[in-house]
């Protein structure tokens with residue numbers, strides 16, 4: 001398996017183009033199941049998760065085409081893909097495919113909405129704690145579906161079609177909001193989703209669904225209302241920029257020092273994280289081209305954070321922020337409230353010399369003046385990239401193995417960082 005070798009200590013200077021958001025691209029691709037016409041998505045990142053999902057969708061009969069790709073094209077720009085689910089040939093999403101990526105479970109919503117049945121394997125994905133599917137089951141049941149769990153599969157039937165209803169989630173869930181919103185677009189009558197996720201990716205999906213003919217209002221607030229329609233049609237939609245990639249590179253610059261323009265990034269997608277970074281001493285300015293991040297020789301100030309649903313500090317930036325805090329001039333407390341067990345990067349950061357103590361959901365990080373390079377192992381997507389950030393700032397050589405996870409979520413990571421002066425290479429096994 002490939003690994004990444006970093007010789008740390010270089011500041012980052014230059015421009016990093018921000019890709020389309022993985023977490024928006026995935027539900028948008030799944031939305032193609034709702035119509036027999038073509039959904040064209042632009043600014044789609046070239047990522048392993050996107051490729052994996054295209055494979056899963058093909059299995060259901062979705063015709064998948066990458067437009068405008070030329071031989072030898074040096075592609076920092078996102079790809080444009082067309083998805084056509086003219087006919088859904090198989091309503092089963094098998095274990096072998098779904099277990100590789102949790103988000104593929106979300107096909108259950110559109111499939112039962114359009115085909116009135118679906119059989120989807122219980123999911124896998126990043127090993128960041130138990131990630132149940134009870135909200136999906138309760139939500140679809142409220143929309144009139146009958147659900148059974150058979151041999152590791154969720155089997156859903158709605159013989160007369162789904163019926164609009166009130167669905168209240170006990171806790172904010174991005175995936176359950178995406179899924180019930182998609183399902184409700186073709187239900188009979190009105191659906192009200194209460195305690196809906198307000199994440200920008202939910203807003204992006206709602207915009208795309210509306211372009212496909214859905215009647216949705218309230219996205220970006222805690223209550224989303226969907227008036228079901230008989231059918232949806234094709235549309236063109238551009239994926240919004242990746243706020244997690246943006247925050248990750250911003251944290252890298254805040255840690256190594258330097259001056260980088262995150263091209264195409266949108267500050268309004270990550271206000272809380274940017275404000276937190278400002279408190280650490282980084283200077284952040286928003287321009288028409290993107291977000292500029294700058295830190296000169298000043299030290300890193302310790303700042304406490306607690307992860308929360310949007311618009312709070314995102315759990316997907318927690319590991320990266322912890323990497324930054326390992327070199328702060330004092331102690332900080334990082335509390336994870338979204339996922340249990342999302343501190344797997346702690347032990348690996350400790351291998352670089354970080355001083356971190358975990359007590360339940362809170363990690364106390366005592367900043368050190370120097371990290372030293374070491375071999376480390378990536379355990380999940382965001383944890384892997386936190387090790388890359390720490391490696392960029394550490395003295396000497398860090399090797400991050402199992403970079404499989406990075407390829408799931410970060411497009412051309414080594415290229416982007418190399419262009420800004422980092423000493424980072426991929427070593428093919």
Ligand code: UD1
Pocket residue numbers: 022023024026102103130131132133134135136137171172173174175176201315316338339340
């Ligand atoms: C999405 C993101 C992931 C991010 C997470 C939280 C994608 C592809 N993934 O994951 O990167 O870290 O949002 O921002 O967009 N829960 C239940 N029952 C359910 C569903 C969820 O208890 O049926 C719980 C989860 O265990 C977790 C919390 O709800 O504690 C939030 O999870 P959720 O928002 O659903 O995460 P994902 O949509 O899987």
